[in-house]
Amino acid sequence: MRITLLAPTPMDISAFGVRALAAYLKSHGYQVRTILIPGGVAGLKYRTGYVYQYEPRLLEQVEELCRGSDLIGISLMTHYFDRARQLTQHLKKSLQVPIIWGGIHPTVRPEESLAYADLVMVGEGEEAFLELAEKLAAGQDIRHIQNIWLKNGKEIIRNPLRPLIQDLDQLPFFDFGLEEHYLYCNREKALKPLDKELLKQNLPQEPAPQGTFSDAFRRTICYKVMTSRGCPHRCAYCAERTLALMYRGERYLRFRSAEHVMAELQWVRKEMPYVESIYLFDDTFLARPLKDIQHFCRLYKQEIGLPFAVQASPTTTSPEKMEALVNAGLNFVEMGIQSVSQRGMAVYRREIKAERILAVAQIFSRYYPRIYPPCYHVILDNPWETSTDVAETLDLLLRLPRPFWLRLSSLILFPGTEVFERAVREGLIRNQEDERRFIYSKDFNTPEGSYLNFLVYLAGFSYFPRWLVRGLAHPVMIKALEVPRLQGVFQTLQRLGDNLVVFFKGLRALLSGDLQRIRNYLAKAG
Numbered sequence: 361m362r363i364t365l366l367a368p369t370p371m372d373i374s375a376f377g378v379r380a381l382a383a384y385l386k387s388h389g390y391q392v393r394t395i396l397i398p399g400g401v402a403g404l405k406y407r408t409g410y411v412y413q414y415e416p417r418l419l420e421q422v423e424e425l426c427r428g429s430d431l432i433g434i435s436l437m438t439h440y441f442d443r444a445r446q447l448t449q450h451l452k453k454s455l456q457v458p459i460i461w462g463g464i465h466p467t468v469r470p471e472e473s474l475a476y477a478d479l480v481m482v483g484e485g486e487e488a489f490l491e492l493a494e495k496l497a498a499g500q501d502i503r504h505i506q507n508i509w510l511k512n513g514k515e516i517i518r519n520p521l522r523p524l525i526q527d528l529d530q531l532p533f534f535d536f537g538l539e540e541h542y543l544y545c546n547r548e549k550a551l552k553p554l555d556k557e558l559l560k561q562n563l564p565q566e567p568a569p570q571g572t573f574s575d576a577f578r579r580t581i582c583y584k585v586m587t588s589r590g591c592p593h594r595c596a597y598c599a600e601r602t603l604a605l606m607y608r609g610e611r612y613l614r615f616r617s618a619e620h621v622m623a624e625l626q627w628v629r630k631e632m633p634y635v636e637s638i639y640l641f642d643d644t645f646l647a648r649p650l651k652d653i654q655h656f657c658r659l660y661k662q663e664i665g666l667p668f669a670v671q672a673s674p675t676t677t678s679p680e681k682m683e684a685l686v687n688a689g690l691n692f693v694e695m696g697i698q699s700v701s702q703r704g705m706a707v708y709r710r711e712i713k714a715e716r717i718l719a720v721a722q723i724f725s726r727y728y729p730r731i732y733p734p735c736y737h738v739i740l741d742n743p744w745e746t747s748t749d750v751a752e753t754l755d756l757l758l759r760l761p762r763p764f765w766l767r768l769s770s771l772i773l774f775p776g777t778e779v780f781e782r783a784v785r786e787g788l789i790r791n792q793e794d795e796r797r798f799i800y801s802k803d804f805n806t807p808e809g810s811y812l813n814f815l816v817y818l819a820g821f822s823y824f825p826r827w828l829v830r831g832l833a834h835p836v837m838i839k840a841l842e843v844p845r846l847q848g849v850f851q852t853l854q855r856l857g858d859n860l861v862v863f864f865k866g867l868r869a870l871l872s873g874d875l876q877r878i879r880n881y882l883a884k885a886g
Contacts, residue, residue: 361497364393364429366422368436368443373398373543373562374584374641376534377435377463377485383535384486390493393540395425395551398562399440412443418544419450421551425542426451431496433489434477435463438774441800448476460492460508464599467606468776470509471516479510483521483606484589486531524607528589528616533624536583536632560634566669567692567732580636580667583628588615591643593673595698596709596778597739597771600643615648618656625664637691638668645670646677653681657688667691674712677720686727693724694767696737700756701749704742707779714756725761733763738816740807741770743788747842750812751833757819758826766820770807772799809851811841817854 363385367378373396382392397418426432432451436444448459462481466473470480479502481488488507495502503512506522525531541554543562552558566582590613594601604612628635648656660668669692670685677695699705700714724734738753757766773780773789780799783789789798807813815833818824831837 361430361493362391362393362428363431363433363493364395364426366395366397366426366432366434366444366447368397368434368440368447369399372564372584374564375435376584376586376641378433379534379536380531381433381435381462381485381489383532385490385493386535387532388490391540392535393425393429393542394535395422395542396554397422397443397544397551414443414446415549417549418551419446422447423451423454425551426455426457429455429457431493432457432459433481434459434461436461436465437463438465438469438772438799439804441465445476458496460489462489464603464776468599468602468774470518474509474511474516479508481507482509483507483603484524486525487522521606524589524610524612524614526611526614528614529620533627534585536628556632559632563632563635564639566637566639567735581634582637582639582669583625583632583635584639584641585621585624585628586641587621587645588613588642588647590614592647592676593644594709596707596782597698597774599774599776601709601778602776613647615652618652618659621656622659622663625660629664629666636666638664638666640668640670643671644673644676646672646681650678650680650684654684657684661688665689669693671695672720674717674720677723679723682723682727686730690731692732692734694735694737695720695724697753697756698737698739699742699745699749699753701745701752703749704745704753707742707744707782708739709778717756718759721760721764724764728763733765733822735765735767736760737767737769739769739771740813740816743771743783747812747838750816751835751838754812754816754819754829754833757816758829763822764820765822766816768807768813768817768820769804770802772802772804774799809847809849809854811843811846811850812838814850814854817857 365378365382367375369375375396378394378396382394385392399412432455434444434447444461448461451457451459458478460479460481461473461477462485466477466480467482470482473480479492484507488505491505492502492508494500495505502508503510503517504519506519509516509518511517536559538554538556538559542551543554543558544550545552545558560581564582564584565579567579590604591598591600592613594604625638628638646653667689670690672693672695674695674697682690697717698708698710700712700717705711721734721736724731736757738757740750742749771779773783775795780789789795812833815829818829818832819826
């Protein structure tokens with residue numbers, strides 16, 4: 361039986377869900393073809409907000425690669441709903457093959473997904489997908505497979521969930537092999553078989569700082585890996601809360617053993633010798649207990665030895681954990697701040713005091729320059745926050761020890777989250793048109809062009825004069841300039857700042873002889 365898995369993904373080709381599923385199916389003897397279609401502008405005809413139209417040529421190439429399949433799977437997040445719809449509708453015109461959708465969006469919106477897909481995977485997918493493949497191959501009834509929803513005439517069969525996989529060590533490593541992998545390439549504007557050079561060119565380069573003119577640190581070819589499933593937090597803007605509630609009564613946060621992770625990374629070092637760093641891409645790697653982290657670090661230092669990065673959270677970080685991590689090779693850390701206003705934290709269900717954030721930032725700062733400047737995440741455009749609330753978060757950012765940089769995002773009320781449910785209750789989202797405008801077509805990485813958002817943007821430049829930002833944040837200035845008619849002005853100023861950052865980074869690369877960095881940038885820009 362031949363299975364084809366499609367991943368309309370962000371710019372990063374890690375695509376953990378599809379790679380985990382492909383590895384599991386291959387380990388049970390199935391022939392699996394994986395097609396990766398990274399986001400961006402290549403292969404996309406035009407866009408309205410975040411909704412892109414695929415070029416007909418790309419759809420035809422996908423069709424040819426899917427021809428002969430017995431089952432097609434598409435993994436998607438909410439932002440890629442429209443792309444999954446385009447792929448599905450095109451394939452259904454010419455191929456008589458069942459198509460199943462999986463991923464976070466079909467999990468929280470199965471009925472909507474069934475308007476296009478034949479089947480929907482809800483929740484964790486490995487065991488259910490394997491059972492589906494086995495029953496299709498044997499010509500057996502597929503209507504009652506746990507975790508799978510499907511239509512039976514006008515009726516929707518909503519099968520219950522099976523238990524979560526608790527022993528993650530029983531699962532194979534993510535499928536980063538080259539066999540039967542295809543990748544959409546910007547330069548050639550075509551789907552190409554993945555080879556060693558193509559994989560090397562398309563692995564992420566980390567750290568990837570924004571908001572600094574002089575990132576003198578070296579970006580490295582990076583392998584991202586997940587060492588856990590689940591998250592210890594229940595933030596209201598994230599669907600992890602919904603997933604945890606779906607599996608209420610089960611252990612939702614699960615860890616792979618350090619030995620299992622080391623075995624995967626040893627494979628990476630052997631098969632991808634050009635990999636220069638590792639990103640432990642768990643929601644928060646520091647959720648592991650201190651003894652587990654210390655054991656992990658001892659093994660990592662002995663067996664792997666590459667620089668690595670982690671994602672942290674204020675409530676899981678401690679001096680002891682950081683000491684073990686830095687001694688093992690940690691060189692970069694990201695942490696979510698999001699908001700420190702009382703109203704913002706209440707909306708997000710993140711009861712974290714500003715003093716705690718500052719204390720953790722001081723821990724990171726102790727290790728500079730042994731580690732790169734940390735990255736802090738901030739969410740803007742919260743409809744329940746006032747300008748005073750945003751100014752409170754800005755004040756905290758101006759108190760953080762320098763250097764650092766910011767990753768700013770615009771709050772999106774994703775389906776399946778608590779903030780979405782609140783927005784519906786309060787009439788902020790009233791119909792499908794509102795959903796398309798404020799969710800499906802909204803760019804997560806582009807906050808609105810308000811005056812305060814621009815000041816937060818300036819705060820992300822570590823050495824921009826803080827006295828000047830504080831002066832610009834005076835209530836009189838905010839009252840005068842935080843007005844809708846000026847949004848276009850501040851959007852233009854931010855775009856100018858972004859272009860200057862790119863220019864100075866390019867100039868630095870040119871003067872230092874780092875032409876490969878310039879070539880990589882141009883290739884990814886299409």
